Amino acid sequence: MKKNRLGEFQELVLMTVIILQDEAYGNEILRNLEERLQERLSMGAIQAALKRMEEKGFLTSVWGEASQKRGGKRKRIYQATPEAMNALQEMKDIRSDLWQAMVLLNPNIG
Amino acid sequence: MPHQDQGQYPPSWAVRLLRFILKHEFSEEVEGDMEERFVDNLADFSYGKARWLYIRDVVGMLRPVLLKRLFSQNKTNYGMWKNNIKVAWRQMRKHRVFTTIKLGGFSVGIAACLLIALYAQHQLTYDQHYADQDRIFRLVNQWSENGETGYWANVHGPLKEVLEDNIPDMESVARVVLWPWGDGGENQIRRVEEDFNHYEEGFFYADPELLEVLEVPLLSGSVSTALRSPNTMVISRSKADQYFPNEDPIGKQMRLNDNPETTYTIDGVMEDFPDNSHLQGDFILTLAERKWGPGTTGWCCTNYHMYVKLRPLADKRIVEQATGAMRNSLIIDKLRNAGQSGLEEMQQYQSYYLQPVANIYKDLEEVGDGLPHGSLELTRLFIVIAIIIVVLACVNFIQLSTASSLQRAREVGLRKVVGSSNTGLMMQFLTEACLLSIGATTTGLVLTLLALPFFNDLTQLTLVLPWATWWFLPTMGLGAIAIGLLAGIYPAYHLTRYRPVDVLKSRSSGRTEATAMRNGLVVFQFAATVVLIISAIVVHRQFEFFMNVSLGYDKEQVINIVGLETMDKSRRLSFKEELLKLSAVRDASFSNFLPVEDAAVQNRSFWVTSRRQIDNGVEAAHWTVDEDYIKTMGMKMVSGREFDKGMDNGDAIIINQRMADVLRLDEPIGTQLTDMFDEKSRVIGVVQDFNFESLEWEVRPLVMVFGPTAATLSVKLATEDVSASIAMISAVWDQFNGRQSLRMHFMDQRFAAMYDSISRMRTVLMIFAFLSVLIACLGLFALSVFMIEQRAKEMSVRKVLGAGVVKIFALLTFDFVKLVFIAIVIALPAAQLVMEELLHDFAYRIDLDWLIFFIGGLIAVLIAFVTISVESLKAATANPIQRLRSE
Numbered sequence: 002m003k004k005n006r007l008g009e010f011q012e013l014v015l016m017t018v019i020i021l022q023d024e025a026y027g028n029e030i031l032r033n034l035e036e037r038l039q040e041r042l043s044m045g046a047i048q049a050a051l052k053r054m055e056e057k058g059f060l061t062s063v064w065g066e067a068s069q070k071r072g073g074k075r076k077r078i079y080q081a082t083p084e085a086m087n088a089l090q091e092m093k094d095i096r097s098d099l100w101q102a103m104v105l106l107n108p109n110i111g
Numbered sequence: 112m113p114h115q116d117q118g119q120y121p122p123s124w125a126v127r128l129l130r131f132i133l134k135h136e137f138s139e140e141v142e143g144d145m146e147e148r149f150v151d152n153l154a155d156f157s158y159g160k161a162r163w164l165y166i167r168d169v170v171g172m173l174r175p176v177l178l179k180r181l182f183s184q185n186k187t188n189y190g191m192w193k194n195n196i197k198v199a200w201r202q203m204r205k206h207r208v209f210t211t212i213k214l215g216g217f218s219v220g221i222a223a224c225l226l227i228a229l230y231a232q233h234q235l236t237y238d239q240h241y242a243d244q245d246r247i248f249r250l251v252n253q254w255s256e257n258g259e260t261g262y263w264a265n266v267h268g269p270l271k272e273v274l275e276d277n278i279p280d281m282e283s284v285a286r287v288v289l290w291p292w293g294d295g296g297e298n299q300i301r302r303v304e305e306d307f308n309h310y311e312e313g314f315f316y317a318d319p320e321l322l323e324v325l326e327v328p329l330l331s332g333s334v335s336t337a338l339r340s341p342n343t344m345v346i347s348r349s350k351a352d353q354y355f356p357n358e359d360p361i362g363k364q365m366r367l368n369d370n371p372e373t374t375y376t377i378d379g380v381m382e383d384f385p386d387n388s389h390l391q392g393d394f395i396l397t398l399a400e401r402k403w404g405p406g407t408t409g410w411c412c413t414n415y416h417m418y419v420k421l422r423p424l425a426d427k428r429i430v431e432q433a434t435g436a437m438r439n440s441l442i443i444d445k446l447r448n449a450g451q452s453g454l455e456e457m458q459q460y461q462s463y464y465l466q467p468v469a470n471i472y473k474d475l476e477e478v479g480d481g482l483p484h485g486s487l488e489l490t491r492l493f494i495v496i497a498i499i500i501v502v503l504a505c506v507n508f509i510q511l512s513t514a515s516s517l518q519r520a521r522e523v524g525l526r527k528v529v530g531s532s533n534t535g536l537m538m539q540f541l542t543e544a545c546l547l548s549i550g551a552t553t554t555g556l557v558l559t560l561l562a563l564p565f566f567n568d569l570t571q572l573t574l575v576l577p578w579a580t581w582w583f584l585p586t587m588g589l590g591a592i593a594i595g596l597l598a599g600i601y602p603a604y605h606l607t608r609y610r611p612v613d614v615l616k617s618r619s620s621g622r623t624e625a626t627a628m629r630n631g632l633v634v635f636q637f638a639a640t641v642v643l644i645i646s647a648i649v650v651h652r653q654f655e656f657f658m659n660v661s662l663g664y665d666k667e668q669v670i671n672i673v674g675l676e677t678m679d680k681s682r683r684l685s686f687k688e689e690l691l692k693l694s695a696v697r698d699a700s701f702s703n704f705l706p707v708e709d710a711a712v713q714n715r716s717f718w719v720t721s722r723r724q725i726d727n728g729v730e731a732a733h734w735t736v737d738e739d740y741i742k743t744m745g746m747k748m749v750s751g752r753e754f755d756k757g758m759d760n761g762d763a764i765i766i767n768q769r770m771a772d773v774l775r776l777d778e779p780i781g782t783q784l785t786d787m788f789d790e791k792s793r794v795i796g797v798v799q800d801f802n803f804e805s806l807e808w809e810v811r812p813l814v815m816v817f818g819p820t821a822a823t824l825s826v827k828l829a830t831e832d833v834s835a836s837i838a839m840i841s842a843v844w845d846q847f848n849g850r851q852s853l854r855m856h857f858m859d860q861r862f863a864a865m866y867d868s869i870s871r872m873r874t875v876l877m878i879f880a881f882l883s884v885l886i887a888c889l890g891l892f893a894l895s896v897f898m899i900e901q902r903a904k905e906m907s908v909r910k911v912l913g914a915g916v917v918k919i920f921a922l923l924t925f926d927f928v929k930l931v932f933i934a935i936v937i938a939l940p941a942a943q944l945v946m947e948e949l950l951h952d953f954a955y956r957i958d959l960d961w962l963i964f965f966i967g968g969l970i971a972v973l974i975a976f977v978t979i980s981v982e983s984l985k986a987a988t989a990n991p992i993q994r995l996r997s998e
Binding site for chain 1: 139140141143144145146147148150151167168170171172173174176177
C-alpha cells in the first residue's frame with residue numbers, strides 16, 4: 002500500500018485483463034467491462050488505465066495479430082504481473098477486514 | 112468487411128485528429144481498438160450514431176498518459192537543438208547585411224515598445240498610493256445642458272462649513288488654493304533670523320484637514336495639530352533639509368517677501384509629494400484663521416478646490432445628490448444675497464460631482480482646474496505610433512526573411528531530399544527567428560537605456576527600467592521568444608513549402624499569392640510612413656505659426672524682473688527711474704499681469720452700469736497695470752488714451768476690442784461699467800486685441816485698471832546686446848536690493864513655454880517619422896533584392912537582346928514606384944482626416960494646403976526611389992553572362 006496503489010477503476014480493468022487471458026486487448030476489455038457495469042465507458046478511460054498500470058509495472062503487453070475488422074492494425078495483448086496479483090490480494094484483504102469491522106458493528110449488513 | 116463494403120467509415124478528420132494527438136507508440140493499437148469498436152457500434156446503432164460515438168471517444172482520449180508531449184518528445188535529442196542553433200548562427204554570420212537589417216529594425220521596434228510601455232505604466236500609477244483610495248474625491252461642479260456635460264473645480268469657500276454640518280457621509284473636507292493668490296505660487300523666503308532671501312516655488316494654501324484627506328505623511332509634527340493655528344505651515348523634507356540642515360524645523364519661523372505679516376511657523380515636515388501625485392508643492396500654508404485674502408472670501412467668489420473623504424461604505428451618488436439638494440435649500444439664498452445672478456439656471460443645470468482622486472491627473476472628465484494633466488493626446492499619439500512601429504518592424508522581419516529565403520531554397524530542397532521533415536525544417540527556421548528576436552531584444556534594451564534620458568527630457572518624467580523586479584527579465588525573455596515565434600511562423604511556413612524538385616532544378620517558385628502579400632505589406636508600410644511624415648510637417652508648421660503669428664504685442668527683447676515684493680513702493684519706483692536712465696533700457700512698466708501663461712490671473716464680471724439689471728455679466732480678465740504698460744509691450748491703442756499717472760486713479764479702465772464687442776459698445780470711451788463688487792469704472796481707452804492666452808483659444812474680453820507698482824517690472828531693451836544689458840540692470844539691482852539675487856524671465860521664452868506640449872509633440876512625430884521611414888526603407892530594400900533576384904535571368908536575356916541600362920533600370924524601378932504611389936493615394940485622405948482632427952480645436956491654425964501633402968508624398972517617393980535604385984542599378988549594369996551561364 003505504498004505509492005504504487007491501484008485506483009478503483011484500474012482494479013476493475015486489471016481483473017478483466019486477468020479473466021480475458023489471451024483475449025485481453027483494448028476493445029475486448031472495454032466490451033466486457035461495459036457488460037458487467039451496465040454502463041457506457043470511453044475508450045480513453047480504458048486505454049489510460051492500461052498505460053498507467055503498465056508504467057507502474059502491473060501489466061506487460063505483447064503485439065497480437067491484426068484483423069481486417071481492425072483496419073489491419075495489430076492488437077496489443079495485456080497480461081498481469083505477479084506484482085499485480087499481490088496488489089489485488091492486498092486490496093481484497095483490506096476490503097474484507099473493513100467488511101468484518103462493519104458487520105461487527107451492525108450484524109444486519111452481513 | 113461489411114462496413115467497408117457499405118462505405119461506412121468513422122469521420123476521417125476524427126481519425127486524423129486521433130493520430131495527431133496520440134503518442135506515436137500507441138497509435139496502431141489504439142486506432143485498431145477504436146476501429147473495432149466502431150464496427151461493434153455499427154451493429155447496435157445507426158451509422159450516424161456510430162460516427163458520433165467515435166468522435167466522443169476521440170475526445171475521451173484527452174488524457175495526459177496518451178497524448179503526445181509537445182516539444183519534450185525529443186527530450187534526449189538536444190543534439191538536434193544544438194545543431195539548429197549552430198546552423199542558425201552560421202546563417203546569420205553569412206548574411207551579415209540582412210541579419211543587421213533585421214536585427215536593427217527589430218530592436219528599434221522593441222525599444223519603442225518598451226519606452227511607451229514605461230510611459231503608459233507611469234501614467235496609470237498616478238494617485239494610486241492612498242490607503243483609502245476609493246473614499247477620496249475632489250468635489251467639482253457639473254453643468255449639464257442639452258446633453259452636454261462640463262466640469263470645473265473652483266467652489267465657494269464657505270461651502271466647506273455647510274458640507275461639514277449637513278452631509279454626515281463626508282468624514283472630512285479640505286479646501287486648497289492652488290493658484291497665485293496671496294502668497295500662493297512663488298515667493299522670496301528666508302529664515303526670520305537670516306537676511307538673504309531665496310526664491311522658492313510650490314507654495315499653496317490648504318485647510319489642516321488636507322493632511323488627513325490626502326494622507327500626507329508627516330515626518331515630524333502631528334496630523335492632529337499641524338496647520339491648525341494661524342500662520343503655520345508644513346514644509347517638505349527636501350526643503351527642511353535645505354533650510355534646516357541637522358536641525359528640527361518644528362517651531363522655527365520663516366518670512367515671505369520680507370513682510371512681517373507673512374511670517375509662518377513650521378509645525379510639520381512632510382515627505383515630498385511623490386512624482387506620481389497630481390498635487391505638488393513644498394510649502395503648505397494654512398487657511399486657518401486668516402484675516403484677509405485666501406480663506407476669508409464669502410459666497411461672492413469661487414477660489415478653492417475641495418477634497419473630500421467619505422465615510423466607509425458611503426455611496427458617492429447619494430452624497431452627490433444630497434449635496435445638490437443642500438445647495439438648493441441652504442445655499443441659494445446666500446448666493447442671492449451675495450449678488451450672484453443666473454441662479455435659476457444654476458438650479459436647473461448645475462450639480463456636484465465627486466471626482467475620484469485617481470482621475471484628477473488623468474483628467475478623464477476634463478475638469479477645468481488649471482493643473483497639469485497627463486496629456487491624453489500625447490499618450491494616444493505614443494500608443495498609436497508604438498503600434499505602427501512594432502507592426503512595421505514585424506512586417507519587415509517577415510519581408511526580409513521571405514526575401515532571403517530564396518537564397519536558402521536550395522538548402523531547404525537538399526534537407527528535404529535527405530529526409531528532413533516539414534516539422535524539423537520549421538523548427539530550424541523558428542529557432543533562427545527566436546535567436547534573432549532574443550538578440551534584438553537585447554539590443555532593444557540597450558537602445559532603450561540609451562534613449563531613456565532623451566525620452567525623459569521629452570516627457571518631463573524620470574522613468575527607469577525596472578531591472579530589480581522579479582518579473583522584468585523573465586517577461587523580456589518570454590516576450591522575445593513569443594515575438595520570434597510570431598514573426599517567424601510565416602517565413603518558416605513559406606520556406607518549408609518549397610518543393611525540392613523545383614528548387615534543386617532552380618525553377619523559380621514565386622507564387623502570385625505570396626507576391627500579393629509582399630506588395631500589400633510594402634503599401635501598408637509606406638502608407639503609414641507617409642501619414643507620419645505629413646503629421647510631422649503639419650505639427651511643425653503649426654508650431655512655427657504659433658511662434659511667429661502677429662500677437663498684437665511685441666514679446667521680443669522684453670525682460671520680466673520678478674521678486675519685487677520685498678521692496679516698498681517708493682523704492683520700486685526709484686528702481687524703475689534708475690533703470691530708465693540706462694542706455695540699454697527703452698521702456699519699463701510695473702504689472703504682475705503679462706500676456707503669457709504662468710503670470711498672474713484674475714477675472715471679474717462686468718456690466719454696463721445702465722444695464723446692470725438687464726444683461727448677464729461679461730467675464731473679463733482683470734489686469735492691474737501702470738501707465739507705461741501699453742508702450743512697453745508694444746500694444747496699440749484703437750481709441751482713447753493710455754493711463755496717465757497724474758490724471759487717473761482707480762476708476763479709469765482700458766478695455767480691449769473684444770470687450771467692447773461683447774458689451775456692444777459703439778462709443779466705448781466714457782462708458783460707465785460696474786463689476787461684481789459694485790465698483791464703478793469709466794472707459795478711457797480701447798486697446799487693440801492681443802493674444803494674452805494660448806493661441807489655442809480666441810482672445811477673451813480684457814479690462815485693465817491703473818495701479819502704479821507691482822511685484823514684476825517688465826523692461827523693454829533698446830539694444831540687441833542682451834547680456835550687456837543684463838549686466839547693467841544687475842548692477843542697479845544690487846544697489847537697491849543686495850539681500851536677494853536678481854531674477855528674471857525673457858518674455859519670448861515664457862511665450863514659447865506655453866506651447867511646450869505641441870513642441871514636444873512635434874519632436875515625437877519627427878523622431879518617429881524618421882524611424883518609420885528607416886524601417887519602411889529596409890522593407891523595401893529587402894523586397895527589391897528579392898524581386899530583382901527573381902527577374903535576374905529575364906533581365907539578362909533582355910540585355911543580350913539589346914535592352915539598354917536605362918530601359919532595364921526603368922523597368923525594375925517602375926514596379927516599386929507604382930506600389931509607393933498606391934500607398935500615397937491611400938495615405939493622403941487618412942492624413943487629412945487625422946490632421947483635421949488634431950487642428951480643429953485650435954482657434955488660430957494653419958490651413959492644410961496641398962503643398963504639405965505634396966511634400967509628404969514627394970519625400971516618400973524620393974526615399975523609395977533611392978532605396979530601390981541600389982539593387983536596380985546593380986541588376987541593370989550586371990554582366991548578363993553571369994546569370995545565363997548557370998543553365
